[in-house]
Structure formats: C-alpha cells, structure tokens
Amino acid sequence: MTEPMLEVEDLRVTFRTGPRGTPLDVVRGVSFRLEQGQRLGLVGESGCGKSTTILTLMGLLPPNAEVSGAIRLDGVDILQGGERSMRPHRWTDIAMVFQGAMNAFNPTRTIGAQIAETMRGRGRANRKAAHARARALLGMVGIPPDRADRYPHELSGGMRQRAALAMALANEPRVLLADEPTTALDVMIQAQILELLERLTAELGLALVLVTHDLPLVVETCDRVAMMYAGRLVEIGPAATLFTAAAHPYTRMLFAATPSLDLDRRVTSLTGAPPRPDQELVGCDFAPRCDRAETICHVMSPRTTRVTEQHVAACHFADTGETHRLVPGVVR
Numbered sequence: 001m002t003e004p005m006l007e008v009e010d011l012r013v014t015f016r017t018g019p020r021g022t023p024l025d026v027v028r029g030v031s032f033r034l035e036q037g038q039r040l041g042l043v044g045e046s047g048c049g050k051s052t053t054i055l056t057l058m059g060l061l062p063p064n065a066e067v068s069g070a071i072r073l074d075g076v077d078i079l080q081g082g083e084r085s086m087r088p089h090r091w092t093d094i095a096m097v098f099q100g101a102m103n104a105f106n107p108t109r110t111i112g113a114q115i116a117e118t119m120r121g122r123g124r125a126n127r128k129a130a131h132a133r134a135r136a137l138l139g140m141v142g143i144p145p146d147r148a149d150r151y152p153h154e155l156s157g158g159m160r161q162r163a164a165l166a167m168a169l170a171n172e173p174r175v176l177l178a179d180e181p182t183t184a185l186d187v188m189i190q191a192q193i194l195e196l197l198e199r200l201t202a203e204l205g206l207a208l209v210l211v212t213h214d215l216p217l218v219v220e221t222c223d224r225v226a227m228m229y230a231g232r233l234v235e236i237g238p239a240a241t242l243f244t245a246a247a248h249p250y251t252r253m254l255f256a257a258t259p260s261l262d263l264d265r266r267v268t269s270l271t272g273a274p275p276r277p278d279q280e281l282v283g284c285d286f287a288p289r290c291d292r293a294e295t296i297c298h299v300m301s302p303r304t305t306r307v308t309e310q311h312v313a314a315c316h317f318a319d320t321g322e323t324h325r326l327v328p329g330v331v332r
C-alpha cells in the first residue's frame with residue numbers, strides 16, 4: 001500500500017501557562033489522513049483547538065507548547081526532528097492562510113514586495129524573477145497584477161484575503177491550510193473566495209484543510225469533514241454523510257443549530273458550553289451536553305468506532321445503527 005501524502009497520528013499539544021507552567025491540554029490525540037487534491041473541513045466551536053492543530057502542522061506554535069505524535073509527509077515523520085525537520089517543508093510543502101490573514105500584511109510595504117519576499121527567503125528566485133512571479137500569483141487569485149505596487153490599505157478586505165492566498169501559494173505547496181479564510185468578509189465576497197479556493201485546489205492538485213465554524217460552507221466546499229470537540233476529532237466522514245447521517249450527537253447538534261434556507265426546518269440553539277482546557281474530564285467529553293448520554297458516557301471515554309469504510313465517530317453508540325435516526329426535522 002502506498003503511503004498517504006499527509007498523515008497525522010495521535011497529535012497532542014499542551015500549553016504551559018502561568019508562573020507554575022500549569023498544563024492545558026488543547027489538542028488531545030488528533031489523527032487524520034489527507035491525499036493529494038482532497039479537501040478536508042475542520043469544524044468545531046470556538047476554542048476547540050482548530051487553529052492550534054493546523055499551526056502544529058506548520059511548526060509555528062509558541063514556545064510554551066509541548067507537542068507529541070507524528071506528522072508524516074510521504075511516510076516520513078517531520079515532527080520528530082523538531083524545527084530542523086519542519087523548516088524545509090514549511091511554505092514549500094505545507095502552507096497556510098492564517099486566521100485574520102488579510103490584516104497581517106506589513107502596512108509599510110507593497111503587496112507585491114511582500115509576496116516576492118516569501119520566495120526570495122527560500123532562495124528560489126532572484127529579485128526580478130520573484131517580483132514577476134508575485135504579479136503572476138496575483139493574477140491567479142483574481143487581482144490585476146499592477147496592484148502588486150499597492151500598499152495593503154489600498155486594497156479591499158476581499159482583495160487582501162486573495163493576496164494572502166497568493167502569498168501562501170508562492171512556493172507551490174502541496175497542502176494548503178486555510179484558517180477561517182472568509183470570516184470577516186461579506187457574503188458575496190465569501191462566496192468568491194471559496195470559489196477561488198475550490199478552483200485553485202482543483203487546478204493545482206492542492207490538498208486543503210479548511211478551518212471554519214460554518215457548516216453549510218464546509219458541506220459545499222469539502223469532500224470530508226472532521227468535527228473537533230475539546231481537542232479531539234469526534235467524527236470524520238464524507239461531508240454529505242455527516243450532513244445527512246451524522247453518527248455523533250455533537251455533529252447532529254451543530255447541524256441542528258445551523259440556520260438554512262430550508263424554512264420548514266426548526267433551528268435549535270446550541271445548549272451548554274464545551275469544557276475548558278483546564279477542566280478535569282471523566283467519560284465522554286460531550287456527555288454533559290448530550291441528549292443521548294447514558295451512564296457509560298459519564299464514566300468511560302468512547303473509542304473511535306468505524307461506522308462505514310470512510311466514516312468514524314467517537315461515541316459509545318456510533319455503531320448502533322442510530323446514525324440515520326436524526327433529530328426529528330433536522331435533515332430530510
């Protein structure tokens with residue numbers, strides 16, 4: 001069997017905080033695989049560890065983070081050797097559009113110069129070639145190349161987000177991590193950026209990890225969805241399956257709380273809150289909020305169960321065939 005392009009196994013991140021270095025377990029055993037051209041949505045409520053997970057794949061966590069597990073690129077673990085083994089892959093194999101990226105440009109330098117710099121920093125291109133490619137990259141993301149000479153404040157939010165995408169693509173990565181790339185944009189621009197992401201991933205054969213809270217967006221854009229709760233992936237499956245036949249009650253709750261154009265459907269609100277990272281957890285992390293929870297859920301952490309070939313869920317009842325018994329009225 002050939003190795004998957006990217007394989008993350010039992011990834012764990014603990015932040016040391018405060019004067020005593022109190023541990024906060026923020027990512028608690030995340031595993032997934034990604035092949036060339038696949039699009040994976042990473043979804044979950046605020047604070048569940050989405051950004052921390054993908055920052056770990058870039059090797060860009062702050063110094064108070066302790067990381068364990070494996071990040072294999074073509075079968076080779078790039079996490080084990082620390083910064084020395086991560087650096088050659090950062091931006092060249094795995095690149096990222098950061099949360100709030102459109103505000104991350106240096107206001108004193110032109111967009112083109114900043115994109116060109118990411119290439120020169122890698123010693124790949126001389127100055128002239130890097131600037132020419134920066135223009136070409138802007139063209140590719142739908143920005144007229146002459147805007148390369150503009151300063152960030154001279155571009156709209158949507159344009160700056162496109163420019164952030166151009167910058168991430170500058171060194172021809174194979175994997176693109178996009179952290180809420182549309183959150184601060186209006187609906188029309190959001191749709192354009194997503195269309196662009198879809199088109200580029202298809203054209204360039206890029207694998208995409210799209211981080212978002214927005215479930216309808218993820219179902220539309222991604223092949224698979226990974227649901228994150230309190231630092232763990234509680235369900236992964238084909239986007240359409242999670243929408244119509246989720247096996248984890250958390251996934252069902254999030255979908256039930258998502259407004260849609262389907263006016264017949266009653267939208268429920270999210271009840272309760274996720275556990276804090278410093279909270280001691282016994283049993284299933286979701287049990288306190290779960291309408292399905294039984295005694296076992298409060299005492300024993302569920303194992304990840306295979307529901308179908310492509311679909312797994314960490315719930316004691318994941319394989320009971322309840323997957324199609326959705327919350328009444330939620331999905332028809």
Ligand SMILES: Nc1ncnc2c1ncn2[C@@H]1O[C@H](COP(=O)(O)OP(=O)(O)OP(=O)(O)O)[C@@H](O)[C@H]1O
Pocket residue numbers: 015016017024026044045046047048049050051052053062064099277
């Ligand atoms: N450097 C740090 N030191 C200590 N705790 C941190 C650090 N960075 C993040 N955290 C904590 O880790 C948890 C997960 O944060 P993270 O940013 O990964 O969540 P997220 O899922 O991306 O949330 P959002 O949807 O709001 O962006 C949060 O409780 C956060 O406060």
Ligand SMILES: [Mg+2]
Pocket residue numbers: 050051052099179
């Ligand atoms: Mg985040």
